[in-house]
Amino acid sequence: MVFSTTFSIILADSSISQGRHRRLQKVIKHDIIRYRGISHKAKLRLSTTHSRKLTYEEDIPIEEREAPLKSTIQGSVKLPMYAAAEYEMGEYVVDIDVGNPPTKLRLVVDTGSDLTWVKCKKENRRNFSNNEALNVDKSLTYKPISCESALCKEEFTSLSSLDVCPNVNAPCLYNYSYGDNGLWTYGMFGKDITTLPTTTGKPVKLPNLLIGCSESFTDKDTMKHADGVLGLGINPYAFSLHAVVQFGGSFSYCLVDHLSPTNVTNYLIFGDYKEKAPTQEFMRYTALLVSDSAPYYWLNVKGVSLNHRMLSIDPIVWDRDADGGTILDSGTAATYWAEPTYRAIMDVLVPALEKDHPKIEQYRGDGKLDFEYCFNSTATPFNQKQVPRLEIHFMDGARFKPLVKSYIVDDGPDVSCIGFLEAPTGLNVIGNIMQQNYLWEFDLHQHTIGFVSSTCD
Structure with missing residues (x-):
């Protein structure tokens, strides 16, 4: 019986690998070029011009910040x-x-x-x-x-x-x-x-x-x-x-599933986020680290956990002054982690998947130019509840918990992959697939980023 099951998985993997249209292959190729450009630009600008850094002491509580701008x-x-x-x-x-x-x-x-x-x-x-x-x-x-x-x-x-x-x-x-x-x-x-x-x-x-x-x-x-x-x-x-x-000082968007047809929409909103998308929770806020030079949305990350267990990652990974740091980017699809973070995450996710969903060996991605771990998601029924839940922890206590489908991604008929890539440099980039089915508010007056899960209907 074990032989039969294993053989059927091998046959399924073989059929998938022949002529399979990969949804994200062209996207990844574009992302890698874009990532290198953004990373180079960020490093160049941060090293040659003054950047404003919100230190922990300057991290003013939300209720004490300036009043919002009026529209x-x-x-x-x-x-x-x-x-x-x-x-x-x-x-x-x-x-x-x-x-x-x-x-x-x-x-x-x-x-x-x-x-x-x-x-x-x-x-x-x-x-x-x-x-x-x-x-x-x-x-x-x-x-x-x-x-x-x-x-x-x-x-x-x-x-x-x-x-x-x-x-x-x-x-x-x-x-x-x-x-x-x-x-x-x-x-x-x-x-x-x-x-x-x-x-x-x-x-x-x-x-x-x-x-x-x-x-x-x-x-x-x-x-x-x-x-x-x-x-x-x-x-x-x-x-x-x-x-x-x-x-009114802020804009927001709620990203529908990245594979949605073009007739499924939400909105890019300038003004009150309460008019934007249905939510069942309160919006969480974290500090936006402002740079006068690199025009990106920098986040003050403390660490990453899986199933509520913090991963052991050198804090220098999150320090943009040490060629690290984290940005939120709508123009990059995949999420990039610096090598220490990428390896720590994969060391937990891969063992959790490989027992019931072995890697398709024909796809030899190394995590740098392609996804490292892809599997047949139909040979053995895939249960998202068995996947460790990832959370990103911010210095001010906020936590972002993406949906499992935002990091175990569909990459073609019957194939799913761990949708992370190892960053070529130290810059971490949270791409739009990780942001999907969340409402994001960018307050450029009070220097905060808000987020809350939403169906984006």
Whole structure:
């Protein structure tokens, strides 16, 4: 009987390995390039410019922080947001109206980017064939930014403005990179208006939004199905800060399952989170570590536990001043752990799985370029309750407990994998799959991140 069961599993594994379409293979390849870029950018900026660090003594209790900013409108801005798995993308996207008359653009929601940029059409310059790209010559509200302006020479250096200015009428150019040998886009800066839907049903206009009018970019696969990137990083000229100043100091999103079809949506909200998604618990808050240089959402992590047992991990892993630290990123799908954390987690999860769900040996991922442990999830019925529950513990006492499906992930028909990757450097990145079915609130005024489990219906 044991022989029969083992043989059936081997046959099942063999059939799965032949011609299997892996849902996440292209996503992982993209993620690795992106991770290296973000890590390089974070290390470079943190080492060369001042960063503001919230020490434990400065960790002010939530109730003693500044009062929230008041919104300038009634209700909240509410942008439908959906997973892009149908397009073989690992990100989430929103549709947004830019320009006058408005052009509807599909933009990748990216908390790791501080520049909002779109595929752009401009006379006398290279054009894109995509009909949904923004034609700035037809927008009555588009304003180019001169290369002679102080904005170009000083303010936009953090956004990779170029020191190229043949004449006073020439536009301010950029070559925005997501890191060393990573993803980049080239174009010119301008400002335009965006029209946003609200919870009251009355649209609101957000003027003078900085937009990168991109002529070229490297991420061709992703951008076949998207028109650009909505930059939600921490920068005065990012969409995030431009919007929260008007709409109440915070934004939030609730990520539906990353494999959901495009007709399953939740929302990217600017304003009161109570209008966002159904929850059955109270929102938990943790400190947002603010950096003047690296525009990422840094978290103050204390450690990781599995089934309520803290793992033995050197605290230096969580110290961004020692090339470690942890960021929350909507533009990366998988979650990356620095080697000590990755190994400690795998040393618990693998033994818990391998008895009933042996590894598919044909897939030889090492955890760096591919998932290390994948198994046939149907040969033996998979019970999520047998998987140790992971929790991320923050210094201020908050704990984030992702769903099991957020780290034991579906990677194809009948195949599941431990969905973690070993980080090439010391930076830990909590990707969007780990964030799914949680409502996340980013308060850029009070420097907090809130989270609570939700169906995101």
